[in-house]
Amino acid sequence: MKVKALSIAIATGLAMSVTVPVFAAHVPQGTQLAAKQELVRGNGTEVATLDPQKIEGVPESNVAYDLFETLVIQDDHGKILPGAAKSWETTDNKTFIFHLRPEAKWSNGEPVTASDFVYAWQRLASPATASPYSWYIEMTGMKNASAVIKGEKPSSALGVSAVDTYTLKVELDKPVPYFVLMTGNASMSPVNQKNIEKWGDQWTTPEHMVSNGAFKLAQRVVNERLVLERNKYYWDNKDTVLNKVTFLPIEDQVAAMNRFFSGEIDMTYEVPTDHMRNLKKEHSDVLKFTPQLCTYYYAFNTKKKPFTDVRIRRALSFAIDRDVITKIIIGKGDTPAYNFAHHDVAGLKVDMPEYSKWTQKKRDAKAVELMNEAGFNKNHPLDFTLLYNTSDNHKKIAVAIASMYKKLGVKVHLENEEWKTFLETKRGDNFDVTRAGWCGDYNEASTFLSLMQSNNSSNDAKYSSAAYDKVMADAINATSAEQRTDDYRQAESILAKDMPIIPIYHYMNARLVQDHVGGYPMHNAEDKVYSKDLYIKK
Numbered sequence: 001m002k003v004k005a006l007s008i009a010i011a012t013g014l015a016m017s018v019t020v021p022v023f024a025a026h027v028p029q030g031t032q033l034a035a036k037q038e039l040v041r042g043n044g045t046e047v048a049t050l051d052p053q054k055i056e057g058v059p060e061s062n063v064a065y066d067l068f069e070t071l072v073i074q075d076d077h078g079k080i081l082p083g084a085a086k087s088w089e090t091t092d093n094k095t096f097i098f099h100l101r102p103e104a105k106w107s108n109g110e111p112v113t114a115s116d117f118v119y120a121w122q123r124l125a126s127p128a129t130a131s132p133y134s135w136y137i138e139m140t141g142m143k144n145a146s147a148v149i150k151g152e153k154p155s156s157a158l159g160v161s162a163v164d165t166y167t168l169k170v171e172l173d174k175p176v177p178y179f180v181l182m183t184g185n186a187s188m189s190p191v192n193q194k195n196i197e198k199w200g201d202q203w204t205t206p207e208h209m210v211s212n213g214a215f216k217l218a219q220r221v222v223n224e225r226l227v228l229e230r231n232k233y234y235w236d237n238k239d240t241v242l243n244k245v246t247f248l249p250i251e252d253q254v255a256a257m258n259r260f261f262s263g264e265i266d267m268t269y270e271v272p273t274d275h276m277r278n279l280k281k282e283h284s285d286v287l288k289f290t291p292q293l294c295t296y297y298y299a300f301n302t303k304k305k306p307f308t309d310v311r312i313r314r315a316l317s318f319a320i321d322r323d324v325i326t327k328i329i330i331g332k333g334d335t336p337a338y339n340f341a342h343h344d345v346a347g348l349k350v351d352m353p354e355y356s357k358w359t360q361k362k363r364d365a366k367a368v369e370l371m372n373e374a375g376f377n378k379n380h381p382l383d384f385t386l387l388y389n390t391s392d393n394h395k396k397i398a399v400a401i402a403s404m405y406k407k408l409g410v411k412v413h414l415e416n417e418e419w420k421t422f423l424e425t426k427r428g429d430n431f432d433v434t435r436a437g438w439c440g441d442y443n444e445a446s447t448f449l450s451l452m453q454s455n456n457s458s459n460d461a462k463y464s465s466a467a468y469d470k471v472m473a474d475a476i477n478a479t480s481a482e483q484r485t486d487d488y489r490q491a492e493s494i495l496a497k498d499m500p501i502i503p504i505y506h507y508m509n510a511r512l513v514q515d516h517v518g519g520y521p522m523h524n525a526e527d528k529v530y531s532k533d534l535y536i537k538k
Helices: 058-067 114-125 134-139 145-149 193-204 253-261 273-282 310-318 322-330 360-373 392-408 419-427 446-452 466-477 481-498
Strands: 038-042 072-074 080-082 085-090 095-100 160-164 167-171 215-221 225-230 244-248 287-300 383-389 411-417 433-439 501-512
Touching (some): 038 253, 058 215, 058 225, 058 244, 080 085, 114 134, 114 145, 114 167, 134 145, 134 446, 253 273, 253 392, 273 322, 273 392, 310 360, 310 481, 310 501, 322 392, 360 392, 383 392, 383 419, 392 411, 419 433, 433 501, 446 466, 446 481
Parallel strands (some): 383 411
Antiparallel strands (some): 072 080, 085 095, 095 167, 215 225, 287 501
């Protein structure tokens, strides 16, 4: 297929002291813009890194999508649009040619070239980078990705090359019809080789960072704020309205809510669950609900006893009343989950597990039975630690689930860690059960189901199943959409049987957005909110 760049209508603006156009392409005609075009976004926590090839979390991705631009981006409905690439083509879904924009430049004024993408993707795959997302480039099916990641071949063997300054060629080991979608992930962002080689690990500091997105890094005060300013060299700077974006790492949802209503924040990361009812009643005008391809789940350390026993894993899953969690504890429209991939993923068909149709009373009874079979009861209780990252919402859910486990005679110790430490702990083996969440990197079931493959470095559960790996390999190699869909159905059935994770709910996103913020996307299922598409109204 061949995808051509979309033409963008450019409207002229008035000459004013304000450095924004009166009408950018995405601003409705007649909109009156505020003189001060600055946005303050709550971002949930302090980012662990600003290096695109080392990102693994949502807070980091939120910032990355403003600082860097991938080959493709999305509109407010999640439709793929040309980003750093103006067009692309393929005849077999195996070899892709991307034509970059000659007008695209880095924030230092240098041109963005095909070689920048080659360097970035080789860096993502290289063992020397130790990227927690190296598995992602293997998931794309890129030629020799697996061998490069394992150190069996040099990074130069990766199936990506610069045909010329503005033409990028990608070769896959097998056809992947959704490959273009995958290039929009933050980890696939280009980086400036000369800048990284000059400054090493310090290249992400405000004084050294070079980026190709609509904004550039102006200031970073750890645990306080990240400030981005307009990148005047961005190829579509004429249609960028905001001059400054500030990200605040506020972990306390109530504090973020209070700062929102005091006018300090324009957009929160999320909202406190115990205030949801009042917010719906009193502030429905600024409370935004949008679909979000994310699943909230708990992961067992399947390499650590007693969680090597599937009976215990199944018992702890059965004992969670998901209706209580979604309707009472959270209350923002999330749906109970009995499978891993979000139910709104395009083309997903799942045979729901039998226990999903049981009453909670029956689930509880079966959970007690399984625990007894495994040798645990009220006289010999299971005792474990549940790990979660610092957040009032995560704590409320953990407290509720710990209470549900008391019916089994199970003792749960709650332990919270700040985000960066939490990520490091999950990657190791020193935990029993951990809170986790996964948001789709693209709208296709493999973005979820690949996570449980034994070779995936983001497989928190340390789950390893030859049967699961095989059916996922079959899905990737499938020659038809029907076959791929059936393979995914089998993969979900295996997970439901082995229970390495406990799916708890599928997200519905909720956040507070001030009335004066224009351009907020209400229909982007991946919750990609590009600040370049937002503006402040009078």
